[in-house]
Amino acid sequence: MSRLTITLDESRYRALKEAAVQRNKTIGQLIDESLDFFGIKSRAQAQDLVRRARTKSGLSDEQAMALALDAQHAMRQTT
Secondary structure, three states: OOOOOOOHHHHHHHHHHHHHHHHHHHHHHHHHHHHHHOOOHHHHHHHHHHHHHHHHHOOOOHHHHHHHHHHHHHHHHHH
């Protein structure tokens, strides 16, 4: 596991430390859970997620591309 050094203001650090104690977790565990909550994934996790979605969708590559392009076109028309 990699180590990381971050700088927080003192009040934020104390709040994070207190939250970890209250939840019986480490600060690292809280940060890891927060990253999961916000959808931060490694490239391998993201690729696996896409692979599983493709498998479940039952769409061919051509159908998936057409659906994606239609969604992109519709989104661009709303902005």
